[in-house]
Amino acid sequence: MRAKREALVSLFTALKERKVDADIIDLLMLINSIKGIYTTSSCSGRIGILEEPYLGSKPLSRWLLKKHAPIMFEEAKESLKNAERGMISLKSQPPIFHIVAEDLRLAKKVHELGLASGFKYTTFKALKGSRVLVEINGTEYLTAPLGKDGRILATDEHLAFSVEMGNQMLIRAKSRIPRLWENFEKLKANLGEDNLFYEVKSKLE
Template sequence: MHWEGEKRRRLKELERAIERGEVDEAAIPVLETLNSFEEYCTTSSCSGRVVVLHEPEVGDKIGSEFVAKWHEPPEPEEVREAVLKAPEEGITWVKAQPPLFHVMCRDLEAAVRLRNIASEAGFKASSIRSVKSSKVIVEILGGERMDVPAKVNGKLTLREKAWDSVVALCNDILRSGHERLSRLVEALKGLSR
């Protein structure tokens, strides 16, 4: 009863977020498939993205801020411009981040099943993130990523000619994450209900 109520409330929130355009397109089929199972309920999602992130110093998560985010492959020039306009002091990162889904599971058995299927579908970094008596959180996470310190204390680290190839690699990672999401949806459909 507790589970059903919480799932219903979260699905309503998700519906509103989708209506407001806050959920990236490529994540939606995965969310729908996961939520169609009684024992799973998604709590957050990202289909993978390229970001420009500024940190006053390495690991300062509190002081960090996003300068730009893309869920679809950006142009090299867009990424370069975002890096140029970031603050001078500190570190400006260009990051390609893999797909990431958090899924509340009704019990540990359901969580183990989901982690295993995600891992087999290519999300090798998937794991159980927390276990409480009433619910278990699974993180579905891809393994490929890139974290380039593109500006350090006002100095650009990349050669002018390298922007194209570095952003192309980011975009490869983004696309391969999207492809894997389709594999995950197929794999989930094969799960018995």
Template structure:
């Protein structure tokens, strides 16, 4: 109960500060309104261009453009003017949700929901007798090097091809979100709603 209370407070604060991807706010509220279930971190999927000082140096990486929606060739081309140091990558990443089930039985249901909704990389990330963390994740990942130290080493034609491909992968992965939402609505009917969620007066609770 205490862990969910803290998770809900963090979520509601993030929503009020516009730090949550807008296209999954209602889905996150739905998930967290279910008895025995809460989220820790989530992303609605994104396309962007990032600089990494060296392979594996993720904490020091710098996004020069990042959107949770398709980007245009012009946006990508313009962003590359800001590239300075490190390896330049184009990335496409699918939606990802980290969800806690407060019993092993609920954890199994979360895992089944992820898979049945088309998120084939859904896995158990942490298991204990009273807590199960499930990662609901898709397969549509793309990482392509574009250049290094501010110098782009591919043609505009190839860049445009990559942008179109990345956008297509993002849209394909996001297309599963309505199915995921429907499956969580079914789970809410099965498990019931959590009084704690409404007690903390979340934003837009009247719609959940």
């Protein structure tokens, strides 16, 4: 499992640099301690204000505000003052986990686990050789256009309403994380723990 070793080194390095979302650190530790599976990029769910130079120009976009917990109307409003050029949207996105499984049999277990935990957009994202990338994902996506080129079209009341919607969707999506945790605990009891995880952990933590 050279690939898992590399993924674990990246994870513990990111942890040291405080680049991992705090509210899913324990869950990522749990998943990676299970034999035969490991995580790659994951996010605990987020809400914020995004500015994109033009439609769909994701690589050139920048967050005027981004949090992994509900935001306040005031901070959303305040962040809009920094808008300069391009499309401005309020975004809310559910937690997303990328999990590599050693083979199809394990991948099916992880896929089933994601669905059973209420993450309805759980899919097999890629099949490479015998390895499978499973994406555990929710359906709570909000993209609300607010304005363009620094000019805000949303009224305060409408912005407050949209922020409330986005917050509710985020809270709802995040509320499934404990169920995911429980199901991975069961999977660990089933598949056993991975010594490689504890070896890399003791070296790098």
